[in-house]
Amino acid sequence: MTEHNTYLRPATADLEQLRERFAPIIERVAEGNLERERKRIFPYEQVRWLNDAGFGTVRIPVEFGGLGASLEQAFALLADVATADPNVAHVFRNHLAFVEDRLNAPVSAVNDAWIKRFLNGEFVGGGWTEANGLTQANMATRITAADDHYRLTGSKFYATGSLFADWLDVIGRGDDGELLTALVRRNADGVTLIDDWTGFGQRTTASGSARYEAVRVEREDVFPAAERFSYQPHFYQNAILAVLTGITRAAFRDGNTTLSQRKRNFPQGLDPNPTADAQLLAVVGRISVDVFTADAALAAASRSLDHVVAGRLTGDAAGARRRLVEAWVAVSQAQLTIIDAALHATTAIFDALGASSVAEEKGLDRHWRNARTLASHNPTVYKARILGDWFINGTDPVPSVVTTGHGGQGN
Structure with a gap:
């Protein structure tokens, strides 16, 4: 049905x-x-x-x-x-x-x-991560009832995209401690967006701070966080993987262009012409595999999310948790795969290029900087262990819902 x-x-x-x-x-x-x-x-x-x-x-x-x-x-x-x-x-x-x-x-x-x-x-821009090192479990941001509306007070960091936005999606705790999400107009009184992102990657994503001082929020624009869509962490993570896949392609593209323009080869080269050097061509061939791998992993992870949606469309409540776990496994496997591919491609491409490739005007370093920054959002160091625990011990890998202080934007 x-x-x-x-x-x-x-x-x-x-x-x-x-x-x-x-x-x-x-x-x-x-x-x-x-x-x-x-x-x-x-x-x-x-x-x-x-x-x-x-x-x-x-x-x-x-x-x-x-x-x-x-x-x-x-x-x-x-x-x-x-x-x-x-x-x-x-x-x-x-x-x-x-x-x-x-x-x-x-x-x-x-x-x-x-x-x-x-x-x-x-x-819509974002605003979930607490400033000052706080987590969702000890969140200081408050969304308090006030007559026919709410008031939002708090500070956020990693407010990606906020400077481009009309609305800001902000999470905080209500009067009874329940986690709520509030959609706030960017130009509302009491909203301050600060361009203080200092990361060496994502330099133009407006991922700085946001401050909210008794900002008015209409009641219809406040939702219980527990009602957010079930595959939300999967979605946020997969969006990062899509960006990393694009970076992998771009590094391959720009590296190939740079190699094709080289006029002289290293003294140890196999051919005076860099584009005929078998070892340099092998580097390019290996990076083409990184692109293929990233594309394939992204497609597989994305299909697993479509599978979750298909279950909702058919009313398969009994299989909902199974589909959610399968999607978490697929997205996590894709995360490990795509990050490895992106970081290899954005580094190894220099092995096929001359010293001039590090010139600032070429900007080839931007691919690694952006990949490394995105790869650090949700560290892979834990994912292989959690996957192994699922396959061997059947330990549920899906993060707790946001009401417990875990989960949220890609875990």
Whole structure:
């Protein structure tokens, strides 16, 4: 029996048609990427181009005015954007996640309004991570009732995409200690966004601080965190993997271009012409495998999330937990795979290039810097152990729901 009480519907889009739709814009996004990286210029125009073309509504079913993409198609498109500019792609992570959350929400006048906002191009930024080293378990951000509305007070870091946003998705504790998420207008009184991100990667994602001082939030824009969509951590992690996949492709592309332009080879080379040197060609061949591996792993992980959605659409409540575990396993395996591929590709490509390849104007270092930064969001050091514990001991690997202080944005 099909479930009709949410906005989820079977995908109807064709990936090639979607790629044709966005290809001209993605090409424009690629222009100036190196300059933006070098001078730390935020890609306001580039994000707006994509959003105006409907990229932020790619997952909304055609029935409701969107593009009807599957999760596999949506993450493939996100990887395409990341190949052009990973910072632009990463800015969309929080927006796409909140769209997914509203698609999973019950049909209502409030959620109809959110779907309409998305279709009108309104954009959502993030704000979950507590400032000052606090975690969700000891969260200081408060969302307190006040007459017919709420008041939000607290501080966040890693507020990725907030400077590009119309709305900010913020988590905090209510009067009774319950975790709540509040959607706050970026220009509301009491909201302060601070460009204080100092990481050596993600330089133009606006991943700095956000402060909220008694900010008014309408009651219809506050939701219990426990009601967020079940595969939310999987989704956030997979979005990072899509960006890493794009970075892997970009390193391969730019490395190949640089090698093809080399005029002289190392004294130990097998051929005076670098493009005929078998050892250098082998480096390129190995990195092509990194690209293939990343693409394949991303597709497999994304399909596992579509499998979770399919279970919701058919009303398979009995199999819901199994599908969620299978998706966590697939996304975690993809995380280990794609991070290895991205870090290898962005480093090994220099083995096929001369010393001139490290010139700042070439910007080849940006691929490693961005990959290393993204790979550090949810460290892989724990994932292999948790996977092993699942396969050997059957220990449930899925993070506790956000109400316990764990889970959330990619675990």
